[in-house]
Amino acid sequence: MNIIQLDENVSLTRDLESGTEKQQDSVQAIIRKVREKGDQGLKDLTEMYDGVQLDELFVSEEEYAEAYKDFDDRSLDALQRAIGNIRSFHKKQIRQSWMTTEEDGTMLGQKITPLDYAGVYVPGGKAAYPSTIMMNVIPAQTAGVRNIIMTSPPNQDGKLTPAVLVTAAELGVTHILKAGGAQAVAALAYGTESVPRVDKITGPGNIYVALAKRAVFGQVDIDMIAGPSEIVVLADDSTRPDYAAADLLSQAEHDEMSSAVMVTTSRTIAEKTKAEVETQLADLPRKEIAEASIKNHGAIYVADSLDEAVEAVNELAPEHLELLIQDPHALLGKIRHAGAIFLGSNSSEPVGDYMAGPNHVLPTNGTARFSSPLSVDDFTKKSSIISYSEQAFLQEADDIAAIARMEGLEAHARAVEIRGKGEK
């Protein structure tokens, strides 16, 4: 892990992965196949990519029941507590439709309605994370989405893992499609005989899933294209290097592409943290992944002042930001761009990943500049309400016609001027 003195020449940004041409072509071909062949296309592609022939595309009641048998009570307790906390936080995000009323009778407002259908992609294999399901399903449910279709690739026995099935069951998800990759995204976006077309697809996935989501964007809505995960730990001379190192490694173990970065005002803490990272790495089960991540994308930047450090943080616009400093609350106002901000030494990133309540689906790779954690808002949409009174209409009719004519749109002007004239 390199220690780098911050100055103007240090580049803090990374490019977005956009896939090779071959990958893009392959995704286009998969989407076409699902659109043309529907359920059969989906089954063929699942056989080809997941190596299993499915009779039934959806998880059965028996499979749900079976999953509970293979799941221990301790884990169930933990999931239930997490579900409770996450529901509680997301309920606070619910917004109401609103309306203004003028004395003349005019009403203006915004009507907020949930989406009809949401699709949640859950990766398969070892990365089949219960937390992914909770964090994507709960905001949709809280928004009031009535139809949630979850999709996840089956293993070679045509099954999903007990942890995935139990988490879904605890949340009340009743429709789980056994499909992964671009084919699952295509089925959700366009619908098949048995899969309803959804309005929005969320959830993480590999490059094929990301490319498919980008390709169907517009046909349906999607969440952001997820890049590799990142953490930035902001440290001063009060920071415990062992905490900082542990938090950096919890990010690094995700993926070799993950990025774990410290920005600190203290060279001593920088050096101690570097040493701690090496010590703690030694006996991690996912040591190889974490080591590669730290080596290629890890860094410790030393800043001359807290202001310079904050500037670097805003430029990085990190997915996760830990303010592991003496007085984190005093600094909050200066943080302009970050997906989630963790304040103080008890707010280790895993607290937010699993338990605290806020969503762990966060803008990656600098996109916190313009995007937000997944939320209830993402599963609702607004309609403007315009109810004009005759009085208001007559008062503004001339101005409306004037602007219409400024734009050369005569029919717009006439639609206003025909009002108030007697019926022929």
Add this chain to the structure above:
Amino acid sequence: MNIIQLDENVSLTRDLESGTEKQQDSVQAIIRKVREKGDQGLKDLTEMYDGVQLDELFVSEEEYAEAYKDFDDRSLDALQRAIGNIRSFHKKQIRQSWMTTEEDGTMLGQKITPLDYAGVYVPGGKAAYPSTIMMNVIPAQTAGVRNIIMTSPPNQDGKLTPAVLVTAAELGVTHILKAGGAQAVAALAYGTESVPRVDKITGPGNIYVALAKRAVFGQVDIDMIAGPSEIVVLADDSTRPDYAAADLLSQAEHDEMSSAVMVTTSRTIAEKTKAEVETQLADLPRKEIAEASIKNHGAIYVADSLDEAVEAVNELAPEHLELLIQDPHALLGKIRHAGAIFLGSNSSEPVGDYMAGPNHVLPTNGTARFSSPLSVDDFTKKSSIISYSEQAFLQEADDIAAIARMEGLEAHARAVEIRGKGEK
């Protein structure tokens, strides 16, 4: 204009325009050129596509002053009234950051911050609409965006129209780039020597602009890809056919691809409206465009009941919906998908296009199923706040570690368990 009896076999959806391969390649080449050559690339492309050699890429103070000389007071009054109404409605959308505090000291919340930079695309030529500028700039300003870069293609004299310049000046927009097409989008997305990289690009444009926005999505945020504009007029036997026809035509005159549709419970009103459309078409300045739109994309659907009519409306998920019926307010709760809902006979679509206050940038082509009018929300983003107390942390530490291990992420579990141990 065909009158069609609604039944299960009537298809109400249209496909999204995705551009030809040649158009897509051309857009990719333009983006590459701007990324590689910066300002000079932008100037070269402007010479190629707009036929003008520019010395200065940005509008000068003199050009602003000049524009006012060519602009009449009547039009200025109308613009100022519209600006006032639009600002007033958008101010009501401003949301506050929020925080919950637990007795044990834990704080959770959402911090809302404006984007740093917004880019607004304004089409050139005859479609240089002052209303486009107001509707894109005002939500960004209301959100608190400090840097707004507007861009619009220059005419062959290297100028923008007085209406565009005056509207921008009235709004306080000080940075106007003279560029259009995919090159303008590329400059905003990646930045050049003189154009700052923005965080989000909004505004309508032709197919090249739409493809460029899609291509840079992820690098920056974009609003939805705008399709052709639509109106659905819901009518019963109380509807005035002349009003309905005028409103349908105000949509049809936009573009040959525009769609103007009536859904009605009354065959008599259907027939009278059809006749009125023909009469009113006769002397419209944009008759050819409106006629083509009505012929190819216009229709009058007759429903057996108001419920069936509402179902068709929800399936269409129209950009603009007029409830031109006896009791529009009673029906509002049943409308699930529409960009803007106009209630009653005084709420003609142009009222909302220019004056009422709600945004006229609306989800087109059925995307009201999942997207919303442009709003202040679109120019802000959220950060989650997680500040855990020691008490809350200790209470949940075991559950957090349990879920981490369920997911096979040992470093996550250890980041939790290292807390509370004495420093080495």
